[in-house]
Amino acid sequence: MPLDRELLKGSIAVLILKLLSERDMYGYEIIQESLRRSDDAFEFKEGTLYPALHQLHKRGYLRSEWRTGESGKQRKYYSLTAVGRKAARRSEKEWFVFTKIVNAILSGANS
Amino acid sequence: MPLDRELLKGSIAVLILKLLSERDMYGYEIIQESLRRSDDAFEFKEGTLYPALHQLHKRGYLRSEWRTGESGKQRKYYSLTAVGRKAARRSEKEWFVFTKIVNAILSGANS
DNA sequence: TCTACTGCCTCGTTATACGAGGTATGATAA
DNA sequence: TTATCATACCTCGTATAACGAGGCAGTAGA
Secondary structure (H helix, E strand, O other), X not given: OOOOHHHHOOHHHHHHHHXXXXXXXXXXXXXXXXXXXXXXXXXXXXXXXHHXXXXXXXXXXXXXXXXXXXXXXEEEEEEEOHHHHHHXXXXXXXXXXXXXXXXXXXXXXXX | OOOOHHHHOOHHHHHHHHHHHHOOEEHHHHHHHHHXXXXXXXXXXXXXXXXXXXXHHHOXXXXXXXXXXXXXXXXXXXXXXXXXXXXXXXXXXXXXXXXXXXXXXXXXXXX
16 A cells, blocks of 8 residues: 555654654665665655755754765765754654544544 | 644545545535544634545545525535545545554654 | 624645656676 | 666656635524
């Protein structure tokens, strides 16, 4: 069963912020890590991820820094700013509240 | 805490299909019922709901029928077609799968 | 009479996901 | 050596969506 494209919307930022709150990561790594944690169910598309990272950066949530690994390859590492850390906590909470509300409606709450 | 607008996306169809799988409803009633079940947290906007209903109708998921209540007011009732009933089950399942996957990433699964 | 609620609708704006395409490097296999 | 693959970054255009704002009309109540 493929992931419903529509459902993905809005969860992007939550996931990026959460992952970066655990450790600094570069874009490609975020994609791989999401695949790993979801047993290959959730694949960030590059056309989605990179613009999203730039937007979070523009909003002041992220810092970016080029680092060179032992392989000699350049990687752009992202880390959370103080503001970004707050946004990470807030967005995760919003996610839980939101799913709780939808589940309430789905389960026929207050019936 | 206001609902994150972005998170709402994609959950619209799931909720409409689920509500209509319980009983026939008219548009305005869907809005009221969502508010009631979510303790006023989830309000379908009319500019969102009516186009969504029309689209589901166009896809063959819904039937619509004008009925006159005892008040004399015309209401357009929607009900699920056979195809719509299948879509309702499928979309609800997709919702649970999707939230499970996101929660897995958020919780650091496979770490 | 005037306001509030019910009940339907459309249009324009804004945002977004992402497919498709591009560039460049390093590693591996033929 | 050469070709291919994985890594690693990016942008642009398209399609779609949410929804604010507006409009219409009937009913109820102050």
